[in-house]
């Protein structure tokens with residue numbers, strides 16, 4: 178094992194410190210259910226020893242009665258002679274407890290299932306809420322994605338830890354009740370049991386921790402395997418996998434990754450098998466030694482037949498119970514280690530947040546934005562994406578950004594929307610640093626449609642409504658936004674219009690063309706009705722006429738608003754009040770279309786190149 182991974186293995190006990198926080202989480206998710214479960218489980222926990230004790234009383238009573246010198250002939254005679262009094266009561270109690278135990282068992286599983294659901298809902302909501310708070314930069318970090326992956330895994334399906342913790346607490350109460358009974362007879366019996374079990378327990382914990390450590394260490398590989406599985410068999414990639422014949426390539430890569438994983442897993446499991454077989458045999462030997470003692474003591478008259486049944490019964494149950502408790506304790510420790518992932522994820526704090534005393538975003542924006550020597554470098558990147566970037570974006574102005582791939586256009590937009598903070602320089606809005614403003618306010622003031630906008634597997638109407646989700650029920654507004662972006666014609670052709678499910682993910686979904694999707698996405702900008710509108714090339718798939726229309730509309734509708742548009746098509750770009758030519762993360766030239774064409778430089782070159790292509 179590489180030394181760097183040692184701490185994970187070493188944490189196998191420390192992970193138990195997470196349990197109180199976990200219990201608090203369950204409590205928060207469903208306090209009523211938790212209380213009810215605890216109460217029922219405590220009652221259920223002491224039932225076995227009570228029943229066994231009554232069983233002992235029954236046997237001792239039967240032995241006493243059968244030893245009587247004169248014994249009535251029939252059961253009715255026994256009854257009339259008044260000899261069956263206590264026996265009847267014992268039997269009735271035993272029956273009552275058996276019925277209660279069944280009922281309690283069912284109730285406990287019912288409550289447990291409900292608690293599972295509540296916990297999964299509450300955890301998922303917390304993960305989603307927290308993920309929404311974190312920085313975009315976090316999501317671009319592979320290590321963070323591993324963490325998110327592990328945290329999300331905890332919230333899928335049920336949470337075994339919940340059942341384990343609750344079951345364990347119940348079993349512990351049962352163990353204490355049985356041990357109490359044994360101690361009455363001979364305290365050494367309990368001690369012997371423990372000594373037999375502790376090595377097995379330590380072994381179990383050791384191997385669980387090893388397996389967990391391996392899984393943890395291999396998270397990146399596991400994510401890659403998940404990814405390959407996904408690409409190899411998903412609706413999104415099926416087309417390309419087929420035309421490029423990628424199946425074998427993907428499968429072989431998946432198998433290669435899995436084999437390594439499998440080999441290590443097999444090695445640990447093999448060692449676990451050997452050791453645990455040995456340790457369990459040791460435990461079994463010592464149980465039977467104790468059993469021998471009990472039988473001996475009964476033969477010599479130190480114990481009654483009732484005592485024998487109670488003790489051997491207790492003993493058998495305790496053996497099973499303790500083994501169960503100890504293994505579930507150690508696997509619980511492994512599960513609790515997973516909680517570390519969750520808590521680590523929750524403890525991640527965003528760097529981009531509102532300041533303590535935030536300014537409201539001015540309405541209307543009076544001066545606009547000023548970039549002052551802004552520099553930004555992506556995490557782990559060597560190159561600056563933008564540097565020494567200085568320009569102004571005046572209030573009410575429409576600015577177009579032009580530049581070759583990788584020039585920094587999208588980065589500039591992300592900085593403007595405060596998805597990242599500059600590493601150098603600053604961005605001002607009406608003379609104040611962007612970081613001084615309330616973040617929610619700032620985001621609300623902006624409508625940004627990115628190149629890689631999301632295609633929501635929801636209705637066409639919802640795909641527009643996401644632009645201003647608070648107005649999702651305002652059909653008029655959605656329809657008007659659709660008209661402005663040209664999405665109304667797309668929707669007009671859908672069988673269920675605005676209620677039509679779009680995308681291929683769900684049943685009855687109708688897929689759209691790239692350009693049709695873009696029209697839906699652009700409608701989000703109009704839905705938003707923001708002070709600052711930004712279209713980061715969401716028009717690439719539109720045909721020339723549609724893009725022209727979109728930008729003409731955009732120009733009209735953004736009258737009086739501050740707008741930024743990015744496009745590689747000069748027919749659209751020329752509509753802007755001013756054009757910024759970016760190259761290598763800085764402003765190379767700026768001016769109107771005519772001004773830029775009048776001077777030699779990149780803009781004119783690119784324009785000529787495009788124009789030549791159309792001649």
Ligand SMILES: Nc1ncnc2c1ncn2[C@@H]1O[C@H](COP(=O)(O)OP(=O)(O)OP(=O)(O)O)[C@@H](O)[C@H]1O
Nearest residue numbers: 317555558562580581582583584585586587588589
């Ligand atoms: N998330 C990221 N992590 C690391 N580097 C990035 C990231 N996004 C962009 N970059 C790098 O930053 C530089 C600027 O990228 P940006 O996306 O801003 O360019 P662009 O002008 O919008 O390009 P395009 O016309 O292709 O959209 C590029 O060199 C790119 O490789």
